[in-house]
Amino acid sequence: MLIGNVGKDPEVRHFDSGVATTTITLATSETYTDKSTGQRVTNTEWHNVVLWRQLAELAEKYIRKGSQIFIEGKIRTRSWDDKEGQKRYTTEIIADNVRLLGRRDDAGAAPVGGGYAPASPSAAPASPAKMDDPGIDNPSEADDLPF
Numbered sequence: 001m002l003i004g005n006v007g008k009d010p011e012v013r014h015f016d017s018g019v020a021t022t023t024i025t026l027a028t029s030e031t032y033t034d035k036s037t038g039q040r041v042t043n044t045e046w047h048n049v050v051l052w053r054q055l056a057e058l059a060e061k062y063i064r065k066g067s068q069i070f071i072e073g074k075i076r077t078r079s080w081d082d083k084e085g086q087k088r089y090t091t092e093i094i095a096d097n098v099r100l101l102g103r104r105d106d107a108g109a110a111p112v113g114g115g116y117a118p119a120s121p122s123a124a125p126a127s128p129a130k131m132d133d134p135g136i137d138n139p140s141e142a143d144d145l146p147f
């Protein structure tokens with residue numbers, strides 16, 4: 001899961017089979033105060049993100065440079081030989097879910113469905129169930145929670 005800002009407009013390719021793929025670069029930043037100097041330090045990491053099919057088509061329409069997005073997916077590292085015969089590697093995030101964050105007018109009206117949905121400003125994160133939660137009849141059921 002990553003939250004970050006898109007570094008440039010999405011690059012879209014359509015294959016002869018009709019399948020679309022989109023690649024985007026996503027910047028995630030971490031800010032902290034250096035204890036020795038007292039100065040704030042920001043580290044930015046760039047991620048290559050690949051979207052397929054419906055997600056790719058929706059990204060083409062609604063994601064732009066500077067958009068803040070949430071990505072959920074898996075990491076894939078692949079290799080190839082370049083023109084000089086050297087082995088090259090790249091690591092990508094294969095997106096399973098994308099969510100627009102930020103203001104609605106930043107990217108226009110965003111669609112819902114296909115693993116892509118705009119974030120609602122009033123949406124609050126779901127809180128995990130507690131042991132004394134009346135929704136849990138048997139406290140031992142809490143052991144089945146995935147966290």
